[in-house]
Amino acid sequence: VEVTTHSQNPNAVAVIGAGFIGCSYVAVFARAGWEVRIYDADPTFRSAAKERVASLLKQTGHGDNLKNVSVHDDLEQSLDGVRWVQECTPENLDIKQSVFIQLDKLCPSEVILASSASALTMTAIAEKVSMPGRCVVVHPTNPPHLLRFVEIVAGANTKPHVVTEAAEVMRAIGQYPAVLHKEIPGFILNRLQVALEREAFKLLACQVASVQDIDAAVSEGLGPRWAALGPFAVEETNAANIGVGLTKFRAYFNETMAELDDEPFDAVDDAFIALAVEGVRVAYGENCHDDLLEKRDNLLTGLKDMHQP
Amino acid sequence: VEVTTHSQNPNAVAVIGAGFIGCSYVAVFARAGWEVRIYDADPTFRSAAKERVASLLKQTGHGDNLKNVSVHDDLEQSLDGVRWVQECTPENLDIKQSVFIQLDKLCPSEVILASSASALTMTAIAEKVSMPGRCVVVHPTNPPHLLRFVEIVAGANTKPHVVTEAAEVMRAIGQYPAVLHKEIPGFILNRLQVALEREAFKLLACQVASVQDIDAAVSEGLGPRWAALGPFAVEETNAANIGVGLTKFRAYFNETMAELDDEPFDAVDDAFIALAVEGVRVAYGENCHDDLLEKRDNLLTGLKDMHQP
Numbered sequence: 221v222e223v224t225t226h227s228q229n230p231n232a233v234a235v236i237g238a239g240f241i242g243c244s245y246v247a248v249f250a251r252a253g254w255e256v257r258i259y260d261a262d263p264t265f266r267s268a269a270k271e272r273v274a275s276l277l278k279q280t281g282h283g284d285n286l287k288n289v290s291v292h293d294d295l296e297q298s299l300d301g302v303r304w305v306q307e308c309t310p311e312n313l314d315i316k317q318s319v320f321i322q323l324d325k326l327c328p329s330e331v332i333l334a335s336s337a338s339a340l341t342m343t344a345i346a347e348k349v350s351m352p353g354r355c356v357v358v359h360p361t362n363p364p365h366l367l368r369f370v371e372i373v374a375g376a377n378t379k380p381h382v383v384t385e386a387a388e389v390m391r392a393i394g395q396y397p398a399v400l401h402k403e404i405p406g407f408i409l410n411r412l413q414v415a416l417e418r419e420a421f422k423l424l425a426c427q428v429a430s431v432q433d434i435d436a437a438v439s440e441g442l443g444p445r446w447a448a449l450g451p452f453a454v455e456e457t458n459a460a461n462i463g464v465g466l467t468k469f470r471a472y473f474n475e476t477m478a479e480l481d482d483e484p485f486d487a488v489d490d491a492f493i494a495l496a497v498e499g500v501r502v503a504y505g506e507n508c509h510d511d512l513l514e515k516r517d518n519l520l521t522g523l524k525d526m527h528q529p
Numbered sequence: 530v531e532v533t534t535h536s537q538n539p540n541a542v543a544v545i546g547a548g549f550i551g552c553s554y555v556a557v558f559a560r561a562g563w564e565v566r567i568y569d570a571d572p573t574f575r576s577a578a579k580e581r582v583a584s585l586l587k588q589t590g591h592g593d594n595l596k597n598v599s600v601h602d603d604l605e606q607s608l609d610g611v612r613w614v615q616e617c618t619p620e621n622l623d624i625k626q627s628v629f630i631q632l633d634k635l636c637p638s639e640v641i642l643a644s645s646a647s648a649l650t651m652t653a654i655a656e657k658v659s660m661p662g663r664c665v666v667v668h669p670t671n672p673p674h675l676l677r678f679v680e681i682v683a684g685a686n687t688k689p690h691v692v693t694e695a696a697e698v699m700r701a702i703g704q705y706p707a708v709l710h711k712e713i714p715g716f717i718l719n720r721l722q723v724a725l726e727r728e729a730f731k732l733l734a735c736q737v738a739s740v741q742d743i744d745a746a747v748s749e750g751l752g753p754r755w756a757a758l759g760p761f762a763v764e765e766t767n768a769a770n771i772g773v774g775l776t777k778f779r780a781y782f783n784e785t786m787a788e789l790d791d792e793p794f795d796a797v798d799d800a801f802i803a804l805a806v807e808g809v810r811v812a813y814g815e816n817c818h819d820d821l822l823e824k825r826d827n828l829l830t831g832l833k834d835m836h837q838p
Contacts, residue, residue, distance in 0.1 A: 279826060279830055280830065280833060361749075361750035361751070361754070362754075362767065363826075363829075366753075366826060366829035366830065366833060367749065367750055367753060367754065367829065368749045368750075369745055369746055369749040369750030369751075371742075371746070396745050396749045398738060398739075398742035398745055398746065399742075400737055400738050400742075401736055401737055401738060402735070402736070402737045404735075404737055408732055408737060408738050408742070408743060408746050409746050409750055409751065411728055411732065412725055412728050412729060412732075412743075412746055412747065412751060413751055413760075413763075415724045415725050415727065415728035416721055416724050416725045416751075416755075416760055417760045417764070418724065419720055419721050419724035420721060420759070420760040420761065421797065421801065421805075423717055423720065423721075424761075424801075424804060424805060424808060425801055425804070426711070426713075427710055427711070428709055428710055428711045428713055428717060429707060429709050429710060429717050430707075430808060430811070430812065431761045431805065431808030431809055431811065431812045432808070432811070432812035432813075433707035433708075433709075433717070434717060434721075434759060434760070434761065435758070435759025435760065435761050435762050435812065436678055436705050436707055436759060437678055437680070437707065437717050437718050437721055437759070438721065438755045438758075438759035438760060439755060439756065439757060439758055439759045439762070440670075440676065440677045440678040440705045441670035441676055441677075441678030441718055442670070442678075442718065442721060442722055442725075442755065443752060443753075443754075443755030443756040443757070443758075443759070444675075444676060444752075444756040445670070445671075445676065445752075446747045446748060446751065446752030446755055446756070447748065447752040447753040447755070447756040447832065448748060448752070449744070449747075449748055449752075450729070450743060450744020450745060450746070450747035450748045450752070451722075451725055451726045451729040451743070451744065451747060452729065452733075452740045452743065452744050453744050453748070454722075455726070458671065488730065492730065492733075492734055495733060495734070496730075496733060496740065499733060499739060499740030499741075500740055502739070502740065502741070503739065503740045503741035503744065504741075517588060517672075517675065519832075519835070520672075520675035520676065521588055521589065521675065522832075522835045523756065523828075523831075523832075524589060524675060526828070526831045
């Protein structure tokens with residue numbers, strides 16, 4: 221067998237692992253015009269991959285971009301000439317460590333090795349690789365082809381330029397990259413999700429409401445609003461501004477709703493309010509209140525139209 | 530002045546308090562064809578109310594229904610002949626107690642007195658009224674004219690038929706009523722919201738990410754998904770079914786993400802998993818997995834189209 225080594229294509233990616241997240245990530249790269257190579261250790265996943273990607277590409281009207289996608293029976297072949305590897309194997313430390321050792325051996329040093337890990341840290345995953353500097357977590361929201369948010373989390377040895385490049389690549393393919401300042405368990409997406417789930421689970425376990433009603437509090441209430449505005453922007457719009465909002469929040473929740481939380485809102489002191497006010501101004505501008513309200517109402521009106529055609 | 534007492538109109542409501550929530554509630558009733566009377570103790574709010582309601586009705590294409598709305602300078606006059614009172618005064622126990630004493634005196638016994646209280650309980654609000662049986666919390670999501678979820682919470686003395694009727698009225702005007710089984714601080718909407726906010730605040734206070742990126746994790750990630758599916762439905766779709774999802778969740782989060790929570794997931798034991806599986810089957814049906822996935826993808830595809838026309 222003759223092996224031809226191609227020069228690197230800056231718009232070529234290998235997606236390793238063709239489960240739900242893998243196939244959806246393939247669609248994101250393929251619709252942005254990248255050449256995408258798929259590899260999965262399981263032949264069943266390999267043979268199902270192309271059809272699955274085809275259906276995901278169709279969902280967003282990019283069916284033609286399937287021509288950019290190839291499936292490979294051999295890991296090394298799938299990696300030939302790529303600039304980026306997106307690892308999407310199961311969330312299991314042994315598996316990811318072993319995959320990263322292989323990827324590190326097979327890929328030239330300039331290739332970035334990104335993991336879709338949702339909670340395992342790159343410090344742990346890259347523990348045994350020889351070049352941990354090019355390894356970085358790039359964790360998407362499920363499913364990435366329909367949700368833009370990805371969090372980029374450096375391991376202890378990840379080089380800063382790799383983090384910068386990861387953010388650039390994600391922006392280039394249409395995602396919203398957030399670079400975390402610290403490597404913490406659960407990163408930010410799952411920490412936020414689990415915070416809500418924990419309360420939902422408690423409400424069911426304590427028989428306060430049914431599954432249907434707890435879910436509806438989210439899907440018919442909080443969720444559509446959160447589809448427009450994150451929690452800080454919601455605080456900005458619920459009062460005259462976030463400073464007023466958080467000051468009210470502190471007084472109101474610490475007094476009226478003291479029993480609501482097992483831990484008190486120690487963090488909502490004057491220093492935190494100042495930090496949040498400054499953060500909102502940096503994020504949305506000095507006079508953002510009306511713009512945020514308009515963004516909320518536009519999205520909610522659009523959603524209402526979708527539900528009631 | 531001659532006072533004429535009209536017989537009760539089953540589709541007439543008095544909205545007491547013409548702030549953001551009050552005016553939005555007026556729009557919900559008015560577009561459903563109800564006769565709506567507005568009263569606010571503050572003349573400034575009274576004179577601004579009609580214009581505000583007009584703009585809210587226009588948002589959903591119901592501008593013509595403004596004809597159903599009247600503003601009154603006198604509380605007693607606004608209550609004449611109504612079947613329902615929706616109290617929307619500030620979230621302050623003294624104010625709400627005093628308003629309820631007046632409403633209770635002025636309204637015939639068959640009129641239901643509903644409060645938009647978001648955390649104050651009806652047990653506390655109705656403490657001093659003579660007929661607490663017809664008093665009930667009917668707390669909307671802000672803004673109610675664009676979000677359907679309302680939670681109905683009985684006080685210690687609320688009569689069961691009042692709770693039933695409250696749910697019927699809310700359904701009749703197009704809202705999604707959830708009847709809580711217990712009167713707990715924060716009810717369920719704000720408990721769920723505060724759970725997420727607390728984690729968001731912690732992430733900012735610990736300098737893990739910026740306001741913009743924490744908000745984006747919600748508005749570009751979790752929020753759109755929650756606009757389609759609540760947390761139980763999300764668990765159902767993230768794995769083969771919620772039983773598998775929660776079993777994975779327990780193993781994965783209790784081990785991998787032990788540090789994520791200050792309190793462990795004690796609740797996610799076998800009994801809880803059985804409860805959640807049964808709850809999801811009751812809420813969504815035996816073979817709901819594919820339907821829920823389809824609901825999620827349809828909504829996310831629609832949202833993507835809205836953002837990128």
